[in-house]
Amino acid sequence: MKTNAAKQNNFSKSMILAAVMLTIFAMAFQPGEAKAGMKSPPPEKIKVIIIGDRVVDIAYNLGVLPEAMSVRGSLWSMAKQLKTVSQILGCPNCTIVKKKETIPNALTQRGIKRVIVEKSDVFCLYKPKIKLENIAVIMAGMDVKIEYVDFSQGLESAVRQTAKLLDRESKADKVIEKYKKKLARVKAKLPKEKLGKKVIIFSGTYQPSTGKSTLRVEAPYGYADHFLLDPLGCLNVGDSFKPADGKANKGHYPVRKKKNGMVLDPVIKANPDVIVMTGDALAVQRAFADYLTANPAFAQVKAIRNMAVYALPAYVDSSVLEYPDILKKWAVALAR
Template identity: 40%
Template sequence: MRRVNRLLMFLGVLLCLVWSMAAEAAPKQELDKENINAIILGDRLATVAYHLGVVPEALVARCVWPAVTKGELSHIKRLGCPKRATVKDKKLVAEFAEKKGIKRILIENTGDFCRYMPDANPMNIIPLLQGKNVVLDVVDFNQGLEPAVRATGKLLNREVEAEALLGKYASDLARAKKKLPSAKLGKKVLILNGIMVGKTGKSFIQVEADGGYSDHFFLEPMGCESVGNLLMTKEKEASKGYFTLNNIADIAKADPDIIIVTGESFPVEKALAGAARKNPALNQVTALKNHEIYSLPAYMDGSVLDYPYLLMLWTGALYR
């Protein structure tokens, strides 16, 4: 009986120790960044601020960068994308700022903010906030990342951190570019995006249409060709850069040299396995025959400081 009591006591002490360590660790994640009483509009600006160690009270962005998608910024209020805040709900930002006593709004200025939604532009918030007793700070990304990072550092009193960040980015980008092929590869690439529907167990697959972000930032620099549009029909027109793939066996029409899987890989892997069992001839598709199928992070030019790392990953898949 004494041994049992000692064991229970030991387990109790161990459990208290684990709880104590967890309690100490939890606030450190938030204290790692400085929370400022402001609203940031724009993925690129929010990304730069985050890497400078600053996060806002609220965020208006497409939310396509890792800090958001991984839940690291779960404590920050998300007010939707710029289209919602400037077209669908024009009072959203002003009302939230007034409710929370926020007097500062930081706005990203990027001409081609989102190639999939031309009317989603953070700059459209400016006329909606005139006369609202708030200070508007605009950061111009049209002249390149370097001046934008410096301007953000100055606004956030993080100028030293901005220079260090730019130094690391330049080094990382130079390293990534050294791995690029010296000649065009000429490979046909099909990009599939797997999506799980919540926790329902249901899933579907999208095809990234030609001319999207992957084309511009990865395929074109390496002389590769996107063949997604070969699977497009009148019933499968692209919306926001993607269209649904109803039959995985249709990839034979494009016969890609390489298949890149973004999003959730499981729906794509499961569909390919099932289709190959039903139709063994599908295994003669070049990418399947040569085992050239790679799961990679997607990039939509929001997490601008992560681009060198992602470029290295995509280069490793397309060129070896």
């Protein structure tokens, strides 16, 4: 017969396995999803290059995509969908800083005469020094028209500017109204009091060809804090994974590996109320299940014990018009 300790250990393992395999999706549409029974026409591809995630997102919502674009494809999950129509030439750090010949070469090879550029105070929190307007210096002397979408006057103004440049002004009001209504509904349902929950956000990557996984933890004071955790009154305790040098790579800390798997000891120490999985949730789930085998105490972490482990969409201020949908999902999960 099994001892009480053995039974308790098996129960703990069952709890952790159930928790990490639980993927909770809020009752909200995915970004860009049409209502049941209605089909939106595919976006029209036009002969232009757009530099900047936000402008591409607005263009997509207006029913247009550029022939090519420079966006943060590794961070912006929606880019995987859009690149089936529009070629990603590289992220702005690549096309504006590292490989300055990329945009001029693409213009020449494709015979494109227009470039639309996002203009904002800070394009990317992870690379704050990048100014997309610097493409004008790179393209000096080329017979190409450069146009700008200035975000300094807010999102509504940016939508109208983009619509005018793309000859979609008739659609601007509908896009803006839809966004405002969604955001108002979500904000009206946000918790009146701060939730005060401690949260750790894991970003997972799983490689099917090798079966290998990598994990990162989002550092505090980044996109998730500003757009998702702060409105809900939650605290990012990702600093529990801060390395000795204190440096974050693109707003994340790496999760170290050992022979027997990921080093997740900081989770036990931080004892978060909620664990969020972004990217490939399977990578996170597998790491958690493996870690439990050698560390039964993992089952006593609040988030694990209470099954508050959620797969949620990441937000890096790229899907600006889908933001209300994303915020709603985080609100539903974290307020549980």
